[in-house]
Amino acid sequence: MRLLWFFVGRYKCCTFVIGKAKFEPINKKFENMGRKEEYKLQNEQYLEALRAEEDIKELPCGILYRVLESGNANNTPRLNSIVTVHYKGTLINGREFDNSWKRNCPEAFRLNQVIEGWQIALQRMHVGDHWIVYIPYTMGYGTRSSGPIPAFSTLVFEVHLLGIA
Secondary structure (H helix, E strand, O other), X not given: OHHHHHHHHHHHHHHHHHXXXXXXXXXXXXXXXXXXXXXXXXXXXXXXXXXXXXXXXXXXXXXXXXXXXXXXXXXXXOOOOEEEEEEEEEOOOOOEEEEXXXXXXXXXXXXXXXXXXXXXXXXOOOOOOEEEEEEOHHHOOOOOOEOOEOOOOXXXXXXXXXXXX
16 A cells, blocks of 8 residues: 555656646746736727827827927938937836937937838928837837837837938
8 A cells, every 4th residue: 555655646746746847838828928918908008098198199000299399300201211310218117228318329220120110200200300209019019029128018219300311
């Protein structure tokens, strides 16, 4: 009987450990899916609350923006333009993930080489404009994480358009 208990007890123990090891990643995956859905909902609610603010404007694609300062130039960039900007990027909780002002170095890039939200918003800005742009995840990094930016993130950018080449 003692030998039988040893095998039964050992088998149960091994099954539990193997079972736990086998199913733990699956459980974490479902747990993470729940967190992602919650995070996605928080981001959608954030944008919805912004829409109610008086000084917020909305583009047809769903990008929201707030004008901090209007430039006096007439020209706007095209998709193949090289733009020079100062910018700060944050998540909706205020966590900063990039800041050209802190580097004391404006960035220059071809507009068609950045996320869709930037392409759309910057084509509506004039040189000298200073906006806060709220980009839904669908026009940012989408359903996948990118470095410090989680999946489903609304991206908040303070952008000052300095020049167009």
